[in-house]
Amino acid sequence: MILMKKLTLELTNRSYPIYIGSGLLAKPDWVSEHIKSKQVLIVTNTVVAPLYLDRLAAQLSGYTTEHLLLPDGEQFKTIASAVAIFDKLLACRFSRNATLIALGGGVIGDLGGFAAACYQRGIPFIQIPTTLLAQVDSSVGGKTGVNHALGKNMIGAFHQPQCVITDTDTLQTLDDRQLSAGLAEVIKYGLIRDYEFFTWLEQNIAALLAKDKDVLAYAIERSCRNKAEIVSEDELESGIRATLNLGHTFGHAIETGMGYGEYLHGEAVAIGICQAADLSQRLGWLNPADVERIIALLKLAKLPTTPPASLDAGRFLEGMSLDKKNVDGNIRVVLLEKIGRASLPTPVRLDVLEDTLRCYGRH
Amino acid sequence: MILMKKLTLELTNRSYPIYIGSGLLAKPDWVSEHIKSKQVLIVTNTVVAPLYLDRLAAQLSGYTTEHLLLPDGEQFKTIASAVAIFDKLLACRFSRNATLIALGGGVIGDLGGFAAACYQRGIPFIQIPTTLLAQVDSSVGGKTGVNHALGKNMIGAFHQPQCVITDTDTLQTLDDRQLSAGLAEVIKYGLIRDYEFFTWLEQNIAALLAKDKDVLAYAIERSCRNKAEIVSEDELESGIRATLNLGHTFGHAIETGMGYGEYLHGEAVAIGICQAADLSQRLGWLNPADVERIIALLKLAKLPTTPPASLDAGRFLEGMSLDKKNVDGNIRVVLLEKIGRASLPTPVRLDVLEDTLRCYGRH
Numbered sequence: 175m176i177l178m179k180k181l182t183l184e185l186t187n188r189s190y191p192i193y194i195g196s197g198l199l200a201k202p203d204w205v206s207e208h209i210k211s212k213q214v215l216i217v218t219n220t221v222v223a224p225l226y227l228d229r230l231a232a233q234l235s236g237y238t239t240e241h242l243l244l245p246d247g248e249q250f251k252t253i254a255s256a257v258a259i260f261d262k263l264l265a266c267r268f269s270r271n272a273t274l275i276a277l278g279g280g281v282i283g284d285l286g287g288f289a290a291a292c293y294q295r296g297i298p299f300i301q302i303p304t305t306l307l308a309q310v311d312s313s314v315g316g317k318t319g320v321n322h323a324l325g326k327n328m329i330g331a332f333h334q335p336q337c338v339i340t341d342t343d344t345l346q347t348l349d350d351r352q353l354s355a356g357l358a359e360v361i362k363y364g365l366i367r368d369y370e371f372f373t374w375l376e377q378n379i380a381a382l383l384a385k386d387k388d389v390l391a392y393a394i395e396r397s398c399r400n401k402a403e404i405v406s407e408d409e410l411e412s413g414i415r416a417t418l419n420l421g422h423t424f425g426h427a428i429e430t431g432m433g434y435g436e437y438l439h440g441e442a443v444a445i446g447i448c449q450a451a452d453l454s455q456r457l458g459w460l461n462p463a464d465v466e467r468i469i470a471l472l473k474l475a476k477l478p479t480t481p482p483a484s485l486d487a488g489r490f491l492e493g494m495s496l497d498k499k500n501v502d503g504n505i506r507v508v509l510l511e512k513i514g515r516a517s518l519p520t521p522v523r524l525d526v527l528e529d530t531l532r533c534y535g536r537h
Numbered sequence: 538m539i540l541m542k543k544l545t546l547e548l549t550n551r552s553y554p555i556y557i558g559s560g561l562l563a564k565p566d567w568v569s570e571h572i573k574s575k576q577v578l579i580v581t582n583t584v585v586a587p588l589y590l591d592r593l594a595a596q597l598s599g600y601t602t603e604h605l606l607l608p609d610g611e612q613f614k615t616i617a618s619a620v621a622i623f624d625k626l627l628a629c630r631f632s633r634n635a636t637l638i639a640l641g642g643g644v645i646g647d648l649g650g651f652a653a654a655c656y657q658r659g660i661p662f663i664q665i666p667t668t669l670l671a672q673v674d675s676s677v678g679g680k681t682g683v684n685h686a687l688g689k690n691m692i693g694a695f696h697q698p699q700c701v702i703t704d705t706d707t708l709q710t711l712d713d714r715q716l717s718a719g720l721a722e723v724i725k726y727g728l729i730r731d732y733e734f735f736t737w738l739e740q741n742i743a744a745l746l747a748k749d750k751d752v753l754a755y756a757i758e759r760s761c762r763n764k765a766e767i768v769s770e771d772e773l774e775s776g777i778r779a780t781l782n783l784g785h786t787f788g789h790a791i792e793t794g795m796g797y798g799e800y801l802h803g804e805a806v807a808i809g810i811c812q813a814a815d816l817s818q819r820l821g822w823l824n825p826a827d828v829e830r831i832i833a834l835l836k837l838a839k840l841p842t843t844p845p846a847s848l849d850a851g852r853f854l855e856g857m858s859l860d861k862k863n864v865d866g867n868i869r870v871v872l873l874e875k876i877g878r879a880s881l882p883t884p885v886r887l888d889v890l891e892d893t894l895r896c897y898g899r900h
Binding site: 261 | 574575576616620623624627628631634656657658682687688691858861864866
């Protein structure tokens with residue numbers, strides 16, 4: 175039996191569904207509804223392809239289907255990889271009505287979405303996220319892009335998918351480190367706008383790590399619901415959408431500073447959330463007990479909570495100075511007013527920020 | 538005295554002005570109105586910079602202004618050049634509210650606009666076209682992009698500028714070949730939707746080639762008016778906007794097939810218009826006298842009207858098979874029903890298309 179939930183991301187120009195359920199890859203009702211032309215390119219990577227490419231391709235027998243395998247890892251979310259996708263689309267002579275399917279984690283989704291945004295000025299694409307992080311966050315909302323040596327996600331586009339297909343069965347093959355990385359973004363939703371979900375996560379963290387199917391499905395659905403509500407309200411991030419970046423200003427500095435792929439995105443975000451919480455406390459917004467509670471949950475989720483020793487305050491500031499939320503070069507950070515409520519990006523006094531960077535987690 | 542016309546490109550989400558006049562580069566009323574942040578990057582090329590960069594920079598003394606010089610020519614409208622712009626923006630640590638100014642011809646405008654579309658998922662940009670072709674066509678309407686070895690403009694984005702500043706004085710330094718190339722797109726407007734303008738062009742072609750300021754200004758304004766009307770109606774080219782591609786399916790095959798930069802874009806379009814007219818006649822849509830009349834005007838404008846001998850029908854078809862107007866790989870061409878009226882992209886019988894490719898202009 176296949177149980178499926180359908181959420182809708184409501185946008186002014188075009189709304190689209192997020193399907194969440196067990197076994198969806200083998201139940202292709204979505205294919206004919208969301209693929210409107212004969213040409214399909216599946217972009218995936220060398221880890222995901224052996225697990226799920228055949229299962230997906232079997233649903234596409236009526237189409238001219240090609241696929242492209244990329245190496246796995248954040249270090250391959252580059253313009254060069256986007257060019258490899260353009261080369262493939264052009265070698266196949268695919269038209270502007272071709273559909274690109276991104277089958278994989280956040281790297282494949284962001285990269286495939288960006289290539290789809292730029293190929294012939296935009297072709298339809300479908301997100302099939304296979305990691306928890308992609309299922310709860312990156313596949314939803316139309317942010318696509320690639321990294322630059324000097325800054326994470328610096329080149330990109332807003333390009334909404336036709337639909338998101340989340341087959342929760344794919345999590346059963348996910349390794350523990352990737353599962354924890356996804357939980358960082360799940361916990362984030364609790365922190366920024368859903369206190370009740372945060373307490374639920376405190377109670378259910380063991381079941382999530384044990385990959386309990388029902389508990390995972392609930393966490394995914396509630397995360398997607400939170401994300402969809404925010405994106406509906408502010409598709410192009412002129413306001414509230416920026417709260418989804420809690421921990422990301424610090425986190426991106428870690429990813430860029432340590433070299434892409436050294437930390438998983440979710441791991442860097444987990445550390446960044448702790449730093450944002452510490453900074454919020456220093457500014458008098460958050461009490462010490464809540465900071466401890468946040469760190470405790472991230473630790474239970476088996477996530478790192480202290481910054482890399484080799485990344486000193488100066489290099490953090492260098493990385494943070496290139497964040498997309500900055501205005502005219504001034505660093506702005508999403509902070510926590512309390513558990514369940516985030517601030518919009520806020521300019522912070524440099525000396526207080528430096529205190530966090532120098533003191534938090536440095537023992 | 539500065540005479541200025543202001544047209545408005547009306548769009549659903551955001552309308553913007555097109556200023557056309559003599560001396561606008563030295564009269565920066567538009568600066569404070571359209572640049573909303575401190576950071577400005579001017580992208581230009583090594584031919585335009587010695588002529589106009591200082592004049593523009595002098596208007597920007599209140600801003601943090603940087604510039605990037607690229608080599609001149611269609612062969613540099615590449616992803617590598619876009620990456621050079623990203624590198625510069627990041628090296629300057631420019632924020633998402635920075636403004637990019639594209640100062641130059643169609644290559645600089647398309648490339649700069651594309652980089653602006655992708656940098657941090659989109660920053661504001663301003664078009665300052667300095668060639669006739671850019672002033673009458675490419676700077677207006679938000680199509681941006683770069684070429685791929687396999688196909689012209691295959692990678693790109695729709696990204697509308699904040700405004701277009703057309704200083705008609707810049708045409709006085711334009712060489713004759715570039716001027717003629719621009720006239721190909723001017724004549725195109727007459728052909729696709731403005732018969733009266735076509736007859737005006739027949740009467741005024743000598744004055745245009747002699748760079749008569751008033752006559753040029755009128756041609757630019759009327760061209761922009763035509764373009765703005767079409768784009769307002771169909772910003773993302775789901776219909777009528779495709780008629781602006783008259784001659785372009787053939788023309789792009791020439792540019793790609795001969796190597797970018799060998800023919801100027803306007804030259805390739807002129808040849809393509811002749812081929813489209815020939816094809817329209819073979820299909821019984823256009824009479825022979827009108828085909829002759831079209832070719833005669835293009836010749837008077839000192840434009841090439843026959844295809845390159847080295848590009849045979851087979852290589853034309855190869856290039857045309859990668860056009861953005863194609864659907865599921867089938868070639869579609871904009872045709873002429875009469876002078877002043879174009880068809881939407883139309884699938885054509887391959888044998889008739891081959892007749893045009895093999896016979897027209899092949900002596």
